[in-house]
């Protein structure tokens with residue numbers, strides 16, 4: 001770490017300790033060393049009230065929402081430039097906070113900055129539609145002409161709540177479209193990983209976003225997050241996190257019937273057919289679950305393999321699992337880091353223990369590493385009873401089940417049998433089969449002969465209990481806009 005980056009880390013650590021708070025003290029733990037990095041005080045519900053009041057005042061004053069789109073776009077480009085100027089600081093902060101390999105954090109920062117450029121382009125393109133309408137007049141055979149049109153208007157104050165698995169990415173994915181639409185926001189990162197949001201908050205101000213438009217809150221979900229979702233002046237909540245908390249948010253938002261966008265959990269299936277490029281499929285299916293120690297929403301945690309190539313694929317994925325080097329951000333050649341917390345470690349080990357006592361075949365892994373840190377050996381499970389919780393529920397760790405199938409129908413039936421519907425993958429060289437599967441798989445994203453693909457322009461959202469609404473692409477902007485219909489008699 002250079003002196004500039006260590007100064008940046010120190011300055012956000014100093015900042016978070018000074019933030020006003022009235023609630024419990026929250027420790028931030030380094031998941032590689034299990035040592036406390038710092039602690040801060042939960043902001044408490046009064047800080048949420050203040051933040052919402054500031055956001056509402058800024059919105060009503062029109063300091064941001066009423067700027068011409070092209071002016072908002074210029075500021076958003078500046079935010080992107082500033083993030084890139086501070087890229088190494090962001091990477092160091094997020095790696096120190098999450099334990100993620102530096103190589104990975106360094107890739108994530110420019111991608112995160114790009115959200116602001118992508119949505120900057122949309123600032124000047126927010127528009128409605130026009131309709132020439134003829135409605136029935138008083139006499140049955142007469143018509144009256146009206147000119148009708150729609151206006152796209154920002155929601156107002158939006159609550160942005162997101163998890164720890166990609167701190168800077170998650171923050172930018174929500175803030176960029178919210179700002180492009182003209183909304184004011186209250187922003188709550190995960191209590192485990194609030195540090196990079198502090199640097200981002202500073203840069204947003206430096207870029208020229210007026211005071212009160214973006215308001216950062218640091219605290220727990222059950223306190224600060226719950227206060228945001230229940231707040232009568234918050235018009236919409238955009239949430240990324242677990243399906244259980246997503247349901248709580250829906251219940252809490254009923255008070256003012258606030259709109260809710262949910263990006264939730266997954267239990268994504270990966271189907272490998274015997275005609276696939278097996279080397280590629282094995283490599284990508286393994287990376288698709290073991291990267292970031294399985295802490296990615298689209299991780300393919302259930303792999304189904306056509307029976308004739310089953311043994312070969314299980315062996316290949318196990319070999320990949322055994323070759324993945326786990327370690328802290330500074331350890332040479334590491335591909336993956338630890339789980340985020342002791343709580344997650346216990347959760348993941350709980351599922352593995354359920355499997356062991358339920359008679360699954362632990363092909364490899366199944367244990368934590370014999371070292372400090374919340375590291376779990378990439379784990380491959382076969383002969384899995386599909387009633388087990390480890391097969392039905394999201395584990396959010398480096399654990400994959402691999403089961404055989406005989407034909408397409410059986411593969412689709414198993415792929416679709418959980419309550420989740422975030423992503424699904426098919427590995428096959430048969431084009432007709434691939435596109436038939438794309439229709440049949442109940443998932444918001446289907447990837448064919450690829451995994452872990454992403455672009456800012458392509459909408460992303462969950463089917464079934466994996467979410468409501470979309471992020472990214474034009475749909476991601478629309479999520480922060482409401483539609484008004486205007487009628488004028490001609």
Ligand code: NAD
Pocket residue numbers: 161162163164165188189190191219220221222224225226227229240241242243245246248249263264265266296297394396422462466467
């Ligand atoms: P989580 O649901 O526990 O927490 C997510 C955020 O919600 C945190 O900021 C937390 O403080 C807050 N929160 C918790 N309780 C709350 C409440 N009652 N009211 C308001 N806010 C509350 O999730 P997690 O364990 O931090 O993250 C992992 C989950 O996130 C996984 O389920 C994963 O699949 C999901 N995820 C989904 C996507 C996606 O795009 N679909 C992306 C990343 C992660």
